[in-house]
Amino acid sequence: MLHIPTEPIGSVPRPDALIDAIVSGRPAAEIAALQERALSDTIQRFEATGSTLITDGEQLKSSFVTYPFDGSDQIVPGGMRIDFADGHHRQLPLLAKGPFRFASYADKYVAEARKRTRSPIKQAVISASALSLIYPAEGIPGYSREAFLADLVNECEKDIRRCLQAGAEKVQIDFTEGRLSLKLDPSGGVLQQFISLINMVCDRFSPEERTTLGVHVCPGGDHDSTHSADVDYAGLLAQLFQLHVGNFYLQLASEPDRRKVLATIKQYMQPGQRVFIGVTDVINDRVETPEEVRDRVLEAAEFIPLAQLGTTDDCGFSPFCDDRSTTREVAFSKIKARVEGTRLAEQILAERALVR
Numbered sequence: 088m089l090h091i092p093t094e095p096i097g098s099v100p101r102p103d104a105l106i107d108a109i110v111s112g113r114p115a116a117e118i119a120a121l122q123e124r125a126l127s128d129t130i131q132r133f134e135a136t137g138s139t140l141i142t143d144g145e146q147l148k149s150s151f152v153t154y155p156f157d158g159s160d161q162i163v164p165g166g167m168r169i170d171f172a173d174g175h176h177r178q179l180p181l182l183a184k185g186p187f188r189f190a191s192y193a194d195k196y197v198a199e200a201r202k203r204t205r206s207p208i209k210q211a212v213i214s215a216s217a218l219s220l221i222y223p224a225e226g227i228p229g230y231s232r233e234a235f236l237a238d239l240v241n242e243c244e245k246d247i248r249r250c251l252q253a254g255a256e257k258v259q260i261d262f263t264e265g266r267l268s269l270k271l272d273p274s275g276g277v278l279q280q281f282i283s284l285i286n287m288v289c290d291r292f293s294p295e296e297r298t299t300l301g302v303h304v305c306p307g308g309d310h311d312s313t314h315s316a317d318v319d320y321a322g323l324l325a326q327l328f329q330l331h332v333g334n335f336y337l338q339l340a341s342e343p344d345r346r347k348v349l350a351t352i353k354q355y356m357q358p359g360q361r362v363f364i365g366v367t368d369v370i371n372d373r374v375e376t377p378e379e380v381r382d383r384v385l386e387a388a389e390f391i392p393l394a395q396l397g398t399t400d401d402c403g404f405s406p407f408c409d410d411r412s413t414t415r416e417v418a419f420s421k422i423k424a425r426v427e428g429t430r431l432a433e434q435i436l437a438e439r440a441l442v443r
């Protein structure tokens with residue numbers, strides 16, 4: 088029986104009351120209570136979309152990249168700045184002292200979600216490559232870059248392993264800086280270093296465990312803007328499938344020439360890898376119809392073997408907790424369209440397979 092899996096990326100916009108409390112610096116206990124309420128509501132609404140695999144909507148995360156620093160005394164402001172096309176920016180922190188340890192691991196999100204659902208859960212974690220950017224260019228006395236990278240790989244392995252032990256069905260490594268790296272270094276040298284670093288983490292896992300691991304790439308998605316959509320996708324795709332994971336969650340719906348990207352994916356993807364293509368555009372508020380999603384899946388099926396095809400959203404809907412550019416209503420409507428459209432395509436493709 089043909090089955091085309093469909094999975095979210097991770098984040099869902101937080102409720103307004105929660106964002107208000109965070110940006111106005113309300114007491115931690117008040118924010119925690121609002122987060123708990125947001126989490127329960129998110130899980131109920133996720134299940135109502137018909138999605139067989141869900142996330143916690145990242146309702147408890149500060150952002151997809153900063154959660155390991157929540158409560159940390161090792162970092163200071165002033166790290167790498169990431170500029171978005173609309174003129175706004177986000178900035179990473181800098182590591183002030185070693186040895187580097189996560190102050191917060193993602194398995195706590197799995198545990199909180201598990202209390203509220205029996206559905207399979209996917210958990211997103213941040214890549215070792217993104218976190219490698221917090222080491223200062225001038226170095227840290229007594230704590231070399233090599234020592235930092237060794238600690239970093241250990242910590243990222245621990246983050247993933249704890250999520251699997253907490254019962255996550257899938258763990259997705261967020262690698263949004265993959266495409267961005269080609270803007271900063273068009274030669275692809277930095278991208279290769281990033282891929283090698285992520286593989287040092289993935290190689291700690293057995294081949295069977297790696298079938299539950301995945302990687303997500305996109306041109307960024309914050310305040311309905313991107314940081315690297317102007318970088319040619321082909322440069323990233325040519326290297327990406329060297330990653331030692333079983334699943335690839337690729338932004339596609341917002342690409343101006345999807346067929347060109349699909350042809351590139353076909354050229355570079357390898358046996359045993361499953362490609363989840365983005366069928367909903369998270370930076371455009373117009374909700375796709377299930378029929379549009381169906382047609383995008385049928386288009387992708389011309390390029391990707393059915394046994395290796397899945398669908399996803401182009402990105403999380405709010406990777407940073409204070410992003411109000413998309414409403415929860417729009418996000419869940421898009422998720423519902425993705426689930427329904429994928430099922431429509433699955434039926435058509437199953438019938439075609441029978442006729443053959």
Ligand SMILES: [Zn+2]
Pocket residue numbers: 096263303304305306307308401402403
């Ligand atoms: Zn993304």
